[in-house]
Amino acid sequence: MGRGYLKTNPDFKQTLQAYCQQVDSALERWLPQPAGPEARLQEAMRYSVIGGGGKRVRPVLVYATGQAMHVPAPQLDSIACSVEMIHAYSLIHDDLPAMDNDDLRRGRPTCHIAYDEATAILAGDALQALAFEILASDPSLSCNAQVRIDMIRLLAQASGSLGMAGGQAIDLGAVGKTLTLAELANMHRLKTGALIRASVLLGAMCSPQANPDTLAKLDIYATCVGLAFQIHDDVLDVVADTATLGKPQGSDQMQNKPTYPALLGLDGARKLAQSQHQQALAALEGFDSRADTLRQLSAYIVERGH
Numbered sequence: 001m002g003r004g005y006l007k008t009n010p011d012f013k014q015t016l017q018a019y020c021q022q023v024d025s026a027l028e029r030w031l032p033q034p035a036g037p038e039a040r041l042q043e044a045m046r047y048s049v050i051g052g053g054g055k056r057v058r059p060v061l062v063y064a065t066g067q068a069m070h071v072p073a074p075q076l077d078s079i080a081c082s083v084e085m086i087h088a089y090s091l092i093h094d095d096l097p098a099m100d101n102d103d104l105r106r107g108r109p110t111c112h113i114a115y116d117e118a119t120a121i122l123a124g125d126a127l128q129a130l131a132f133e134i135l136a137s138d139p140s141l142s143c144n145a146q147v148r149i150d151m152i153r154l155l156a157q158a159s160g161s162l163g164m165a166g167g168q169a170i171d172l173g174a175v176g177k178t179l180t181l182a183e184l185a186n187m188h189r190l191k192t193g194a195l196i197r198a199s200v201l202l203g204a205m206c207s208p209q210a211n212p213d214t215l216a217k218l219d220i221y222a223t224c225v226g227l228a229f230q231i232h233d234d235v236l237d238v239v240a241d242t243a244t245l246g247k248p249q250g251s252d253q254m255q256n257k258p259t260y261p262a263l264l265g266l267d268g269a270r271k272l273a274q275s276q277h278q279q280a281l282a283a284l285e286g287f288d289s290r291a292d293t294l295r296q297l298s299a300y301i302v303e304r305g306h
Helices: 010-028 034-052 057-068 073-094 117-137 145-159 164-173 179-203 213-240 260-283 289-303
Strands: none
Touching: 010 034, 010 057, 010 073, 010 289, 034 073, 034 117, 057 073, 057 179, 057 213, 057 289, 073 117, 073 145, 073 164, 073 179, 117 213, 145 164, 145 179, 145 260, 164 179, 179 213, 179 260, 213 260, 213 289
């Protein structure tokens, strides 16, 4: 299942579209409708989550893992919404002048440009809080209290100093520096990979079929997919245009950030992404055809943008 596979697989495209529509409908239900003195903040939250679309890779991973683990999609809506809100909050904050100072996201002005910096900071804060509120309170999430607590803990760890926030801190400190391949992989394991890993594991944790062996295999899959995602992002920053990326092309190079193409060259980076894709597929060898969407997602991650 390599390059070009998805172009000839309309079933996967339909599944991807269905899952995107599923989470978009759920996000519409959970996000507050702008009203009262908080209206501007709530508008900024909605603008950043549902106004500009997005690939929805993380919620789709939630649904695809649930499919592999025999969990009906509606029971996963709250998890899918939570990981997408955490992702959106991270993008809002990453785009701020104090961080990456980006003006464009998903083909539109970033939140702090469309509104203002203070509102953008608050929108990110509010989305992060709402993500945990949903996981804690949604009655449709069919799992016991201990599993729900474990889910909240996993998402918190993926978001904090040993996850996404820590990865961003390393990224900011690495500007203008040369990292080793291991250091670069660790940075992206935290910044990008931690939330992708959480999306997969959260989708499995509420399944009655979840066990340590299954979760370990899904963990390997998610880790490989997370790294492949970032490697391919680095490649796209070099070869894709701004319209395809939805953000300024070449921004990593302009900011003098360490990337896989800078360390390995374009061909070397592409080969490493394909290697991670193959390792992700190998981790799913014991799963039946219900895991095909997970397999196809791994291919999608290293083919998107072509």
